[in-house]
Amino acid sequence: MSDSGGGTPQLELRGITKAYPGCLANDHINLKIMPGEIHALLGENGAGKSTLVKIIYGVLEADEGEIRWVGDLVSISNPHAARKIGIGMVFQHFSLFEAMTVAENIALGMSGRQDMKALENRIIEVSNSYGLPLEPHRQVHTLSVGEKQRIEIVRCLLQNPKLLIMDEPTSVLTPQEAEKMFETLRRLSSEGVSILYISHKLDEIKALCHKATILRGGQYISECDPTKETAKSLAEMMIGTDLRAPEHHQAVKGGAVRLKVRNLTIDSDVEFGVNLANINFEVRTGEILGIAGVAGNGQIELLSALSGETRSSDVEAIMLDGKSIARLNPKERRDLGLAFVPEDRLGHGSVPEMTLAENAFLSGYSRMDLMNSGFIDNGGTAHYAEDIVKKFDVRTPGISHTANSLSGGNLQKFIVGREVLQNPNVIIVAHPTWGVDAGAAAFIHQTLIDLAEAGAAVLVVSQDLDELFAISNRIAVISEGRLSVGRELREITIEEIGLLMGGTHGMGEPVETPHVA
Amino acid sequence: MLLKIEKRAEYSRVMVYLTPIIALALTVLSSVILFELLGVNPVEALFQFFVAPLDTKYEFSELFVKATPLMLCAIGLSVGFRANVWNIGAEGQLTMGAIVGSSLFIYFPETESVFLLPAMIIMGAIGGAAWAGIPAFLKTRFNANEILTSLMLVYVAILFLSVLVHGPWRDPQGFNFPESQTFSDSADMPILLSGTRLHFGTLLAFLAVLGAWMMMARTLIGFQVKVIGEAPRAGGYAGFSQKKIVWFTLLFGGALAGVAGLSEVSGPIDQVLPSISPGYGFTAIIVAFLGRLHPVGIFFASLLMALTYLGGETAQINLGLPVAVTGVFQGMVLFFLLASDVLVHYRFRLNTARKVAP
Numbered sequence: 001m002s003d004s005g006g007g008t009p010q011l012e013l014r015g016i017t018k019a020y021p022g023c024l025a026n027d028h029i030n031l032k033i034m035p036g037e038i039h040a041l042l043g044e045n046g047a048g049k050s051t052l053v054k055i056i057y058g059v060l061e062a063d064e065g066e067i068r069w070v071g072d073l074v075s076i077s078n079p080h081a082a083r084k085i086g087i088g089m090v091f092q093h094f095s096l097f098e099a100m101t102v103a104e105n106i107a108l109g110m111s112g113r114q115d116m117k118a119l120e121n122r123i124i125e126v127s128n129s130y131g132l133p134l135e136p137h138r139q140v141h142t143l144s145v146g147e148k149q150r151i152e153i154v155r156c157l158l159q160n161p162k163l164l165i166m167d168e169p170t171s172v173l174t175p176q177e178a179e180k181m182f183e184t185l186r187r188l189s190s191e192g193v194s195i196l197y198i199s200h201k202l203d204e205i206k207a208l209c210h211k212a213t214i215l216r217g218g219q220y221i222s223e224c225d226p227t228k229e230t231a232k233s234l235a236e237m238m239i240g241t242d243l244r245a246p247e248h249h250q251a252v253k254g255g256a257v258r259l260k261v262r263n264l265t266i267d268s269d270v271e272f273g274v275n276l277a278n279i280n281f282e283v284r285t286g287e288i289l290g291i292a293g294v295a296g297n298g299q300i301e302l303l304s305a306l307s308g309e310t311r312s313s314d315v316e317a318i319m320l321d322g323k324s325i326a327r328l329n330p331k332e333r334r335d336l337g338l339a340f341v342p343e344d345r346l347g348h349g350s351v352p353e354m355t356l357a358e359n360a361f362l363s364g365y366s367r368m369d370l371m372n373s374g375f376i377d378n379g380g381t382a383h384y385a386e387d388i389v390k391k392f393d394v395r396t397p398g399i400s401h402t403a404n405s406l407s408g409g410n411l412q413k414f415i416v417g418r419e420v421l422q423n424p425n426v427i428i429v430a431h432p433t434w435g436v437d438a439g440a441a442a443f444i445h446q447t448l449i450d451l452a453e454a455g456a457a458v459l460v461v462s463q464d465l466d467e468l469f470a471i472s473n474r475i476a477v478i479s480e481g482r483l484s485v486g487r488e489l490r491e492i493t494i495e496e497i498g499l500l501m502g503g504t505h506g507m508g509e510p511v512e513t514p515h516v517a
Numbered sequence: 518m519l520l521k522i523e524k525r526a527e528y529s530r531v532m533v534y535l536t537p538i539i540a541l542a543l544t545v546l547s548s549v550i551l552f553e554l555l556g557v558n559p560v561e562a563l564f565q566f567f568v569a570p571l572d573t574k575y576e577f578s579e580l581f582v583k584a585t586p587l588m589l590c591a592i593g594l595s596v597g598f599r600a601n602v603w604n605i606g607a608e609g610q611l612t613m614g615a616i617v618g619s620s621l622f623i624y625f626p627e628t629e630s631v632f633l634l635p636a637m638i639i640m641g642a643i644g645g646a647a648w649a650g651i652p653a654f655l656k657t658r659f660n661a662n663e664i665l666t667s668l669m670l671v672y673v674a675i676l677f678l679s680v681l682v683h684g685p686w687r688d689p690q691g692f693n694f695p696e697s698q699t700f701s702d703s704a705d706m707p708i709l710l711s712g713t714r715l716h717f718g719t720l721l722a723f724l725a726v727l728g729a730w731m732m733m734a735r736t737l738i739g740f741q742v743k744v745i746g747e748a749p750r751a752g753g754y755a756g757f758s759q760k761k762i763v764w765f766t767l768l769f770g771g772a773l774a775g776v777a778g779l780s781e782v783s784g785p786i787d788q789v790l791p792s793i794s795p796g797y798g799f800t801a802i803i804v805a806f807l808g809r810l811h812p813v814g815i816f817f818a819s820l821l822m823a824l825t826y827l828g829g830e831t832a833q834i835n836l837g838l839p840v841a842v843t844g845v846f847q848g849m850v851l852f853f854l855l856a857s858d859v860l861v862h863y864r865f866r867l868n869t870a871r872k873v874a875p
Contacts, residue, residue: 309753331756342754351748353528362744362755365737375735405527 008071010035010194011056011087011163016065018051025051027218028065033163033211038185038195040205040226042238043215044438049198052215053165056196057089058082083110088156089165092172094148096140103136106155119158127154130184145294146177153184163194170204171463172294175498182208202231202238214238255285258457259338259426260319266305266312274298274481276305281476281486283426283457288448289486290472291461294501298481299461300343303430306459307340308333321425335366339424341415343431343461345408349415352404356396359403360385360418367422384421392417393443409440416444420451427451428459433467445471465494477501522863532861537807537818539860540853547849557836565835566828566846576827578713582785583823586611586777586794588722590801591819592729593773595810597766599733600746604652604767606667607774608798609674610645614775615782616678617644619789622704623686623697633703638721638779645775646768648674653767657760663767671798679791686789697789706784718780722819725773730812742766774798795826803851822847 013031017024026048033039043049054060056067058076067074069085076082082089096105103123107114120136127134132150140148149169156164166185170178185195185208199205205212205226212229214221214237221237229237264279276298283289293299304310305318308330312318318326325333330340340363342348350359361370361381368384370377385399392413396406403411412432419427429448433441449471452458461478462468468475469489476486477500484500545563552562571577590607597604604610618641621633651670655661679695688698706716733739745752745762752759781793804822808814829843 307754308756329756329758330754334756340754344750347748348750348754351744351751353747354743358740361740362751365740371737374737376737376740378735402527 007034009033009068010037010070011196012068012071013052013056014066014068016052016055016062016067018055018060018062024218026055026062027220029215029220031213031220032223033194033196035162035194036189036192037211038189038197038209040209040212041196041198041215042202042205042212042226042234044238047215047238048218049215050167051218053089053167053196053198056082057087057165083159083161086160086162087165088159088161088163090149090152090156090167090169092167092169094152096148096151098139098141100140101136102134102138102140102143102151105140105151106136106158109155110159122158123154126157130154130157130187131180132184145172145296146174149173149181153181157188161193163196164188165196165198167198169197170199170201172296174294174501175494178204202234205234206231255287256321257282258285258321259283259459261306262316262319263314264302264305264312264317265314266301266310268301269310274301276301276481279481279483281483283459285455285457286452287474288452288458288460288472290468290475291459291478291483292465292468292475292497292501293461293463293478295463297479297501299430299478301481302478302483303340303342303428303461306428307338307342331366334363334422337423337425339363339419339422339427341412341419341427341429341432343434345411345415346404350403350411353402355402356389356394356399356406356414357381357385359414360388360399364418364422388414388417388421391421392447407437409436412436412444413440416447420447424451424456426457426459428461430461431464432460432462433464434462441467465497469494520865520867522859522865525862525864528862529860529864533809536857536860537809537814537854539857540807540850541821543853543857544846544849547853548846551842551845555838557838562832562836562838565832566842567824569831569835570824570827575713578710578715579827580820580823581719582714582716583826584819585716585719585722585784586781586797587801587804587819587822588815589718589725589773589777589780590770590798591804591808591815592722592725592812593770594801595805595808595812595815596729596733596739596742597770598746598805598810600742600762600766601749602656602763602766603664604649604667604770605664605802606649606652606669606671606798607770607777607801608794608796609667609671610648610771610774611778611781611794611798612671612674612678613648613778614641614645614771615778615789615793616674616681617641617647618775618779619697619700619704619782622700623789626698626701629701629703631703634706634717634783637704637783638776641775641779642772643775645773645778646771649767649771649774650764653764656767657763663763667767678789678793682789682791688788695791699788700783704783705787706780714785716780716784718776718784721776721780723816725776726812726816733812738765774801800847803847803854806854807850822850 009032011033013029016026016029018026029052041049041052051060055062056076058078058081061077067076074085103116103120106123107116107119123134123136127150132154134150134154149172169181173181189195197209209226211223212226213223216238226234260282261279264276266276268275274297279302281289305312308328312326315324315326320333320336320338323336325336325338346352351362361376364384365371370381370384382399388394389396389399394414394417395410406414416432432444432448436444448458448460460468460472472489474486474488475492475497477484477497479501549559552559571580590611594604594607618637621637621640648670649667652663652666655666656663682697683695686697688696691698706718709715709717709719741752741757742762744755745757745759749759777797778793782789786793800822804815804818808818825843825846829840832838832842833840
């Protein structure tokens with residue numbers, strides 16, 4: 001299929017450069033994809049992958065460089081033009097209207113007017129022939145995440161693309177769903193469709209791709225044949241340095257229960273939200289409990305119930321060190337020793353346009369005693385913020401700079417540091433290293449492990465299984481608002497977790513469709 | 518495109534202070550054109566508008582008299598605006614404050630107690646706050662948009678005032694004119710500078726500026742207001758209640774507007790009339806934005822807007838320009854300010870990059 005020797009490449013990029021204020025997202029990137037080739041674009045978050053594919057798909061315009069399509073110089077000024085020459089793209093975040101049907105969504109994403117009847121027939125035909133069955137009349141909100149992705153893929157296939165761009169397609173899929181999607185991609189490849197596959201998951205790339213282009217910090221690093229590389233060598237090219245794996249530890253057996261959640265049931269008050277049903281778990285002192293799961297299965301609802309942003313009416317639903325906190329607000333929970341790192345760093349974990357000092361005050365004012373006879377203790381706040389910056393290696397010119405001036409990794413270190421320095425009994429961390437560079441990720445992992453060893457109970461909610469396997473003592477899986485029983489790390493396999501993520505609860509309970517308000 | 522707009526990495530602190538000046542420059546430029554079209558010498562008109570009103574000590578003091586209600590209302594509004602609570606009904610709260618505050622004098626006109634005026638000021642604050650409490654209740658209970666409810670309540674308040682002065686509050690010795698009896702000395706705002714109308718209300722306005730400055734910079738409630746305004750989810754995360762902030766900012770703004778209303782009827786007007794404000798409550802919105810929602814900025818912005826009232830009158834008397842010029846001028850300031858505010862977060866750059874392909 002792939003033939004790097006002769007022939008005209010389907011797509012060739014030369015010297016693509018794109019600058020944003022204060023950052024060179026793409027620095028003279030070269031890329032060559034042959035017809036029928038599955039080509040991996042490999043790199044960490046922030047390496048410039050998304051910028052590059054947005055340029056190919058016409059969402060962004062490059063400052064410099066040229067794009068050749070089957071040898072011809074082309075200018076792709078918008079996604080419509082990209083689709084017209086045969087480029088299709090499946091985005092990481094779906095652009096679907098939840099309240100509309102599958103067919104309506106597909107019609108909206110296509111250029112030009114559609115005959116709905118004919119379109120429905122073609123959807124059935126194309127989706128079945130590629131093993132991606134879809135019912136055109138189903139409303140999108142009733143579908144699983146994997147099915148929603150199928151809509152996006154079928155939408156591209158209907159336009160007979162020559163190049164399909166897939167942006168981290170498996171980040172929302174269970175291992176089983178991912179394997180199914182790989183079969184479809186291999187089939188497309190055998191039919192001569194080129195695929196640009198963006199990922200940072202090395203195993204996937206080794207299993208699926210013929211070629212890989214590696215980006216790091218906006219620069220082209222190399223092109224290689226991933227089947228001939230080891231996961232380690234790929235990772236080194238991607239990350240650049242040897243990384244220290246976090247030092248693991250064994251949980252204190254029979255430690256005191258610090259956080260206990262019993263029969264937590266909350267009906268979501270947002271449309272298409274997930275209801276939490278009978279959540280039970282406990283986290284002991286010295287332990288890290290990982291909660292795995294595909295995004296959108298109740299993680300947001302569980303996290304906000306634990307932080308206190310939504311409250312349960314059941315007094316005994318959430319206990320912290322033996323005290324009920326179910327009806328307390330976030331500040332009152334914090335005073336009892338609960339710390340919390342939300343998923344969304346900007347706008348939830350921090351106020352984007354406030355300074356680091358003010359953002360330190362945001363969650364620390366009560367527990368760090370930063371009020372002085374009714375007034376904000378500016379000196380104490382500055383001291384606390386400086387302390388976070390110093391101890392957690394936050395790279396910033398100073399604490400008077402705003403939160404949104406920091407890179408993702410630095411801001412995450414700041415937020416984690418802010419919470420850790422409050423000396424919590426229980427810390428809840430959502431997606432601790434999402435979008436964070438590898439160095440910061442290793443540092444954050446080590447921080448959490450050290451905190452657990454010092455006697456805190458740590459709860460980590462993440463979609464990244466590698467991360468959970470690296471730091472957790474036990475793992476539970478959340479799916480459709482239900483939580484599986486937490487299992488010791490050595491007793492559970494990736495396959496079992498995959499099945500649980502796909503909704504096999506092993507409890508014989510009927511699976512409820514998400515609540516529709 | 519020769520110019521392109523691009524987002525700044527961090528918002529520009531320089532531009533935050535520069536845009537009001539840019540807006541004023543553009544306003545002056547546009548008014549030159551406007552005066553030219555009206556057949557008036559622009560230099561003469563600008564002189565009459567901005568310089569002539571400040572000729573004498575009396576006229577200079579008038580600047581502060583006009584600025585007082587603007588300052589009080591704008592300080593109150595600015596705190597709400599910082600929290601994204603869009604109270605635009607300060608005019609109604611001002612009117613209600615004037616009504617409730619002066620009711621003490623109207624019903625006890627013989628009182629000569631030194632506590633009458635302080636009690637009236639407090640009642641004025643309560644009246645304004647209560648009127649602003651209605652949008653607060655509707656917003657927190659039914660999620661009703663406070664922009665609409667607070668605005669509509671302005672007209673209710675003004676009509677209620679009209680009912681009172683045409684009916685029960687009419688001065689029995691007033692030859693049937695729709696106005697109350699003039700206030701007694703104990704109900705009057707003390708004059709600060711003899712020979713002028715500068716009154717105690719101006720001190721209250723200065724106090725509001727200092728107090729709000731302190732509150733926003735150094736207290737927890739001020740911090741909560743800012744957080745809820747900029748990132749409500751971060752506020753929820755910290756345990757701040759959005760509803761509490763809606764109540765607080767509306768009551769605070771209403772109370773200050775109420776004091777402004779009372780200090781007008783007890784100060785320069787000295788009685789209750791069907792019309793007690795030339796739209797101070799609305800102009801205060803412009804003042805709040807022109808002052809960058811910062812108390813010190815509002816202090817200067819209210820002086821500038823007060824000048825447009827005086828300048829409008831002078832221009833009318835000396836040049837025969839319509840008094841509506843004041844409104845046009847104020848409108849242009851806000852218009853140019855909002856337009857140039859794009860520079861705070863964005864910048865213009867010459868588009869010098871090479872194209873990808875022809």
